[in-house]
Amino acid sequence: DAKTTQPNSMESNEEEPVHLPCNHSTISGTDYIHWYRQLPSQGPEYVIHGLTSNVNNRMASLAIAEDRKSSTLILHRATLRDAAVYYCILGSMDTDKLIFGTGTRLQVFP
């Protein structure tokens, strides 16, 4: 399985944009990029996923590099509720399972 590399932790102030990076230099052509987040004392929840083009939904935006070797999850205006561990995961259409890493712990300050 292709691996991802994320910073261990990041900090942001409330109402500021947050850019969470993910490197995946060994990504295959069929791998989708998935993002999940885990709020304190809860199970992870899906955030967004994409293949090649940038993606937007109500929670976040996903910017994918042209060579697909890196991607960035963008929270446009961080809130205190966005403080969580964010996981970047690769998986193809043939993947039965998602392998989580250790993720990035995002702290949001008022």
Added chain:
Amino acid sequence: DAGITQSPRHKVTETGTPVTLRCHQTENHRYMYWYRQDPGHGLRLIHYSYGVKDTDKGEVSDGYSVSRSKTEDFLLTLESATSSQTSVYFCATRRGRTFYEQYFGPGTRLTVT
């Protein structure tokens, strides 16, 4: 929310005793997963199921077994619990192979003394 419940939510047990954790879903999702989460290791996949009676191993399957006799239930069994299996266990479901979103349950905190 995929109607996932886990039972028990908390359990303390002694080394050497058998333990079974239950995951129940109400959405008829094909895939079900068991993960464990420990400080410094993130989420690690133990076993997963891609249908009734169809299961496969994950990253850390040693010491665990699973069973899925009905679509809605996925059981994780620790045949003889050890202190290294103290962890938070999460169940997850997924509708099907072409559906990427996994839904997670609230977790079970297991302590083996």
